[in-house]
Amino acid sequence: MRRGGSARASETRSGWLFVSPVIIVLGLFLVAPIVIAFWVSVSDWNGRGSPLSSGVSFVGADNYRQLLTEDSLTRSDFATSLRNNFYYVLIVVPIQTVLALALALLLNQRRLKGLSFFRTSYYFPSVTSSVAIASVFLFLFAGGGSVNALLGIFGIDGPQWFADPRGVLHIMLGWVGIGGGADGAGPAALTSRDFLGLTWWDWLSGPSVAMLTIIALVIWVSAGGYMLLFLAGLQNISADVYEAASIDGASRWRTMRSITIPLLRPTLFTVLTLGLIGTWQVFDQVYIMSKGNPGKTTLTPAFLSYDQSINNGQWGSGTAMSFVLFAIIIVFTAIQSLILRDRDSSTRGFFGRLRSQPVGAPPQHPTSTTGPTT
Amino acid sequence: MSRKTTTAAVAACLTGVLALAACGGGGGFDNGGGSGATQPPASGPVTIKFMITSNGPADVKLQQDTVKAWETKTGNKVEVVAASDINQQLTQGFAAGSPPDVFFTDANVFPTYAKAGNMLAYGDQLDMKSDFYDGLVKTFTYDNKFYCAPKDFSTLALIVNTDLWTKAGLTDADVPKTWADLETVAKKLTTGGVKGLVIGDTRDRVGAFMKQAGGWITNADQTQMTADSPENLAGLQEVQKLLASGSTSYPKGVDSGWGGEAIGKGKAAMTIEGNWIKGAVKSDFPDLKWKAFELPEGPKGKGTLSFTQCYGVASASKNQAAAVDLVKYLSTAEPALALAKGLGVMPSLKSASDGYKAAFPDEAAFLAGAEYAQGPVTVAGMDPVLKDFDTQLQGLPGADPKAMLARLQKNGDAVLK
Numbered sequence A: 001m002r003r004g005g006s007a008r009a010s011e012t013r014s015g016w017l018f019v020s021p022v023i024i025v026l027g028l029f030l031v032a033p034i035v036i037a038f039w040v041s042v043s044d045w046n047g048r049g050s051p052l053s054s055g056v057s058f059v060g061a062d063n064y065r066q067l068l069t070e071d072s073l074t075r076s077d078f079a080t081s082l083r084n085n086f087y088y089v090l091i092v093v094p095i096q097t098v099l100a101l102a103l104a105l106l107l108n109q110r111r112l113k114g115l116s117f118f119r120t121s122y123y124f125p126s127v128t129s130s131v132a133i134a135s136v137f138l139f140l141f142a143g144g145g146s147v148n149a150l151l152g153i154f155g156i157d158g159p160q161w162f163a164d165p166r167g168v169l170h171i172m173l174g175w176v177g178i179g180g181g182a183d184g185a186g187p188a189a190l191t192s193r194d195f196l197g198l199t200w201w202d203w204l205s206g207p208s209v210a211m212l213t214i215i216a217l218v219i220w221v222s223a224g225g226y227m228l229l230f231l232a233g234l235q236n237i238s239a240d241v242y243e244a245a246s247i248d249g250a251s252r253w254r255t256m257r258s259i260t261i262p263l264l265r266p267t268l269f270t271v272l273t274l275g276l277i278g279t280w281q282v283f284d285q286v287y288i289m290s291k292g293n294p295g296k297t298t299l300t301p302a303f304l305s306y307d308q309s310i311n312n313g314q315w316g317s318g319t320a321m322s323f324v325l326f327a328i329i330i331v332f333t334a335i336q337s338l339i340l341r342d343r344d345s346s347t348r349g350f351f352g353r354l355r356s357q358p359v360g361a362p363p364q365h366p367t368s369t370t371g372p373t374t
Numbered sequence B: 001m002s003r004k005t006t007t008a009a010v011a012a013c014l015t016g017v018l019a020l021a022a023c024g025g026g027g028g029f030d031n032g033g034g035s036g037a038t039q040p041p042a043s044g045p046v047t048i049k050f051m052i053t054s055n056g057p058a059d060v061k062l063q064q065d066t067v068k069a070w071e072t073k074t075g076n077k078v079e080v081v082a083a084s085d086i087n088q089q090l091t092q093g094f095a096a097g098s099p100p101d102v103f104f105t106d107a108n109v110f111p112t113y114a115k116a117g118n119m120l121a122y123g124d125q126l127d128m129k130s131d132f133y134d135g136l137v138k139t140f141t142y143d144n145k146f147y148c149a150p151k152d153f154s155t156l157a158l159i160v161n162t163d164l165w166t167k168a169g170l171t172d173a174d175v176p177k178t179w180a181d182l183e184t185v186a187k188k189l190t191t192g193g194v195k196g197l198v199i200g201d202t203r204d205r206v207g208a209f210m211k212q213a214g215g216w217i218t219n220a221d222q223t224q225m226t227a228d229s230p231e232n233l234a235g236l237q238e239v240q241k242l243l244a245s246g247s248t249s250y251p252k253g254v255d256s257g258w259g260g261e262a263i264g265k266g267k268a269a270m271t272i273e274g275n276w277i278k279g280a281v282k283s284d285f286p287d288l289k290w291k292a293f294e295l296p297e298g299p300k301g302k303g304t305l306s307f308t309q310c311y312g313v314a315s316a317s318k319n320q321a322a323a324v325d326l327v328k329y330l331s332t333a334e335p336a337l338a339l340a341k342g343l344g345v346m347p348s349l350k351s352a353s354d355g356y357k358a359a360f361p362d363e364a365a366f367l368a369g370a371e372y373a374q375g376p377v378t379v380a381g382m383d384p385v386l387k388d389f390d391t392q393l394q395g396l397p398g399a400d401p402k403a404m405l406a407r408l409q410k411n412g413d414a415v416l417k
Helices: A006-041 A062-069 A073-107 A115-127 A130-140 A146-153 A168-175 A209-235 A239-247 A252-263 A265-280 A284-289 A301-311 A315-339 A350-356 B003-025 B057-074 B086-096 B110-115 B134-139 B162-167 B179-189 B203-212 B230-245 B259-264 B277-284 B320-330 B333-343 B350-359 B361-369 B383-393 B401-416
Strands: B047-052 B077-082 B102-106 B149-155 B157-161 B195-198 B268-273 B290-293 B304-313
Touching: A006 A315, A062 A073, A062 A315, A073 A115, A073 A209, A073 A265, A073 A301, A073 A315, A073 B383, A115 A209, A130 A146, A130 A209, A130 A284, A209 A265, A209 A284, A239 A252, A252 A265, A265 A315, A284 A301, A301 A315, A301 B086, B047 B057, B047 B086, B047 B320, B057 B077, B057 B320, B057 B333, B086 B102, B102 B110, B102 B320, B110 B304, B134 B149, B134 B304, B149 B320, B149 B333, B149 B361, B157 B162, B157 B259, B157 B361, B179 B195, B179 B230, B179 B268, B195 B259, B203 B230, B203 B268, B203 B304, B203 B383, B230 B401, B259 B268, B259 B277, B277 B290, B290 B361, B304 B320, B320 B333, B333 B350, B350 B361, B383 B401
Parallel strands: B047 B077, B047 B102, B195 B268
Antiparallel strands: B102 B304, B149 B304, B157 B268, B157 B290
C-alpha cells in the first residue's frame, strides 16, 4: 500500500479521532481487565493492593498446573463444575435453538392474527431481569410449590426440586441395572478410575434434578430472544423462492428442509454461537438460586471462579479457571463453526465469518461486507 | 491479516497498556506489607468509614446512635455503611487500596484477611483485652497475634415452639437432657405436616452433635485435623438416626431456608439456632411463642457452637489511630450492651454478662452455652474444605458418615500440611 497524499492522511487522522472514544472505552473496560486478569492468573497476587504493584511476582503456569494436575479439592470442584456445565450446555443449546426456530416459524405465518402480541409475549422473558425470573422460579419449584401441586393432580409425587442432588443419568442407569441408582454406588469399573479427581461414574451423573430447574428456566428465558433472530432471518427470505418451490410442487417439509433451513444458516450460526458462549458462562441464575447447591451439582466454572477469588482469596486459581473456561468456549465454538461451515466460502476463517454476520443481519454473501480494497 | 487489522490490534494493545500504566501510576498501591504498623494519626478531625452488615435500617440506626457519643467526644465523624455483600465489597476495597477503616469481620473470613495482610493487628493495644471471653480472643488470634476486638457472639440453643409443645402434652419436665430424650420428644412432636425437629444441614448445626460426642474437626490449637475420630462419627450417626427416623428433617425438607423459618411457619416444633432467631422471629413471625433451652447432652457431656464477629481495622486505613480509638469505645460496657441488646446477640465482655442477664432473663440458655461453646475453625484456606463437608452433610441420612469424615480429614490435611 502506498503512502497517500496529505488529504488522505488527514482523512485517516479524523477517522482515528472518530473511533477513538470506542477504542478507549473498549480498551479500558474490556481489554485492560482481560489483560490484568490474565496477569493475575500467572501471578501470586493475594487480593491486596494493585496486582501490578511491586510485591506481586510472576509464578509462571503454577496456578494452572495446580488447578489441573494436583490432586486437590479445588481440582475436583473444578471438574465437578465442568461436568455440571457440560450437561447444562448439552441440554440447553439444542432445545433452546429448536424451540426458538419453531416459535419463529409459527409467528412467520402471514395468516396469524395478533402477531405482535405473541411476539412480545415470547420475547418478554428475555428482557425481564434474570433476578426477578429466578426468584419466581424459586417459588414455582419449591417443594410445596405450584409445579408439585400440578404434578399432584396427576398423582405424581414431585421431587424436592432445589434440594435434590441426584443425577438424572444415574437414576436412568439405575433403571437398566447399571449401578445402584442415584444414591447407590456405581459399578467398580467406573468408580475405580478417575479423571481430574472425579471418578468416571461421577462424570456420568448427568444433570441433577436441581440443575434441571435451572435448565428449564434458561430455556424459557432465552428461546424468545433467539426466536427474534430467527424471525428476522425468516423475513429476509424472499417470497419468490417459496413461490418457485410451490410451483415445483414441493411439500411443506421439503420446502423447510431445502429452502428455509439452508437460507437460515447464518442466523443458525449466530444463535448457536451466542447460545454456546452464554451457556458456558452461566452465572446469575446459579448465584441467585442455588450457589452451587445441592451437593455442588449446580456449581459452574463461572460461579466457582467467582467464589474461589472473592470468598476464598485464591485469585490465581480463580482467574486460571476463567481462562480455562475461555479456552473451552473457543474450542466448542470452533468445532461448531467447522460443522456449520458454508461450503462456498470455506476459505474464510472462523473470525472472518463471525465478523461478516452481525447479530440479526440478513443472510448475505460474505464478500459483500468487505469494503473496497485500496 | 490485513494492514488495517494489524493497526487496529496495535491500537487496542496500546490502549490496554496505557490503561495498565494509568492504574499502576496511581498512588496508594504499594502500601507496604507490615500489617502491625500503626500509621501516624492524621491531624484534625477525621471521618471514619465503618462498614457493617445489617438486617435492615433499624440496625444501621442503632449503630449510628451508638457511635454518636464518640463523635461528640473526639470531634471525628463516623460514616456507617451497610454492606449488601460485605465480603465482595471488602475484597474490592482491599484490592483498590481503599477499604473502609473499620468493618465487621466474620470469624470465617478472618484468617483469609489476616493472612493476606489486610487487617491491622491492634488487639494488644486494647486495655480491655482480659475482659473478653478467652474463646473469642483465641478465635481472632492468627499467627500468635491478637488481631481485632470481638464485637459480640451467639451460641446455639434448642428453640421450642411452646404451643406445639403443650399441645403434644409435654411439660417442662420433658425438656430433653440427652440424645435419647431428644429422639423421644422429636417423635412425639411429629404430626402430619410438622416435623419434631428441623436442623440446618451444615457443620454449624450438625457440628454441635460432634462436639457433644466429644469430637471436633481440628485439635484445640488447630494444627491438626481430628475429623475421622470415632467421636465425630458418633455425632454424625446420631444426626443420621434422627433424620432416618422421620422425626427430624433439614430445612429444605420442609420448604424452608433455615430452622427459624421452619419453626416460624409452624412446620417444625423444635429447631437448633442461635441468638439471631429472636430478631428474625420478631420481624417475620411475631405470633410465634418460643423458648430457648440448652442443647441436650451427648455421651461426652454438653456441647454447643459459638459464632462471632470482630471489628476489623484495615491495614490500608489512613485513620488507624482514630479507628482503634473507636473500637476501644465500642468495646466498653455501655455501648457494647446497647448494641447487644438491640441486635439480640451477647456482649463479648465478661463484665457485661450480668447486665445482659438482667435484661434478658429468658435467654439464659444462650449465655449458659458460652461456658463450653466451640468456636469456628479459623485456618486460612479451610473454608472450601468446610463447605465441602457441608455439601457432604446434605447427603444424610442416606450417605455414609464415615466416608464424609475421611474426606474432611484428607482435604483438611492438605490445607494444614
